[in-house]
Amino acid sequence: MSQVLHTPIAPATAREQQRRDFLARQGQADTPLQALAADASARRYFRLTNAGLLLMDSPPVAEPLAPYLRVAELLQQVGLSAPKVLAADEEVGLALIEDFGHNTYTRLLAAGHVEQPLYELAVDCLAELHRAPQGLGAVLPAYDTAHLASEFALFCDWYLSLLSGEACPADVRSEYLALFAGLCAEVAERREVVVLRDYHVDNLMLLDDRLGVAACGLLDFQDALHGAAAYDLMSLLQDARRDVPEALQQHLLQRYLAQRQELCAERLLADYAVLAAQRHAKVLGIFVRLAQRDGKLGYLDHLPRVERLFQRALDAPALHPLRDFLDQRFTGWRAGPAPDALAALRAATL
Incomplete structure (x- = not known):
């Protein structure tokens, strides 16, 4: 007679126990959880089955909860749909928030939803946010020279290093940073709007039960800063993850400008x-870092699109100094990483 082996139930990890204790305090101890797909950050989300709620797990060291709570309140103040926060424990980094459901723009577009109405709603939502008093974003950190530089440096430190197979030389890096900082000098001074910084189809939802701009659900806005109005509009229309037809881009730019006639259109477009x-x-830089450092290889699939977008951006006359610098210092950079370099990167992280 064969012996029946009983596998013991593994004890909860410390983080699992923190989640259980938090839910118990909210009267949700017995509600089943469904883990949602992770993204590029350290945050995790769990759907509380049939409760209309999500548990947001935002590790305090990596992803402090306070910025999320602050920006959610700002968005709600101007009538936009950020998830309501029902309970939060900033010390442990857990929050119980409103569940907007399943209709992300990404999911809808993949299912064949007509794209223009979705994008028009997203642009109208931005225009509404940007019509709020400039002081709305004053409680947020400024999207200043230091923030911009910490981001465009990633191109040098990760992407160019992948192209060349070695760290970017210090003198070349310094020249690149100085050149880019000069190009960004004016926009770094803008204190116009709340800049959500990740405004694209993955972070937008269609809320069928709401009217007007409130039908656009907003996600992952915790990194918002106070900066230029053009940023989120550009992020939406020049998406790293999907192609937006040129004609639609131009239509949406004009739609935004029509709602903000107080702006200098020439300056916004610059x-x-x-x-x-x-x-x-x-x-x-981020996509290479996610693959190389974090083993998230799926981001490499988007490199060709972003390379095209970057090269096209450098065709603008104001950006020619940067284009010429890269042509001189990194011959062949336009071709992107060599196939063997990408193959080696994939193999090293499997």
């Missing part, structure tokens, strides 16, 4: 061009 180069440089 900011848009510089910030496009800045963001694409940052994203190229």
Whole structure:
């Protein structure tokens, strides 16, 4: 007769126990949890089955909860749909928040939803946020020279290092940083709006039970800063993860400007061009870092698109000095990483 082996139930980890204790304090001790797919950050989300709620697990050291709570309140003040926070424990980094459901823009577009109405809603939502008094964002850190530089440096430190197979020489790095800082000097002084900084289809939702701009649900806004109005508009229209048709981009730019006639359109478009180069440089570095350091290889699939976006951004006359610098210092950079370099990176992280 064969012996029946009983596998003991593994004890909860310390973090699991913190989650259980937090939910118990909110009267949700017995509600089943469903882990949602992770993204590039250290945060995790769990859906409370049939409760209309999510548990947000935001480790205090890596992802302090306070910025999320602050920005959610700012967005709600101007009538936008950030998830309501029902309970939060900042010390342990846990919050119980409203669940917006399943209809992310990404999911809807993949299922064949017509893209123009979704994008128009997202642009209208931005325009509404940007019409709020400039002081709304004054409680946030400034999107200043230091913040911009810490981001465009990632291109040098990760992407160019992948191209060359070695660390970027110190003198070349210094020249690159100085050149880019000069290009960003004016936009670094803008204190116009709350800049959500990750405004794209992965972080937008369609809320069918709400009207007007409130039908656009906003996610992952905790890194918001006080900066230029052009940034989030550019992030939406020049998405690192999906192609947005050129005609639609132009239509949406004009739709935004029509709602903000107090703006100098020429200045906004100049900011848009510089910030496009800045963001694409940052994203190229981040995607390589996520693959190389964190083993998240899926981000490499987006490199060709972001490379195209970055090169196109450098075609703007104001960006020619940076384009010429890269052409001189990194011959062949436009071709992107060599196939064997990408293969080696994939193999090293498997």
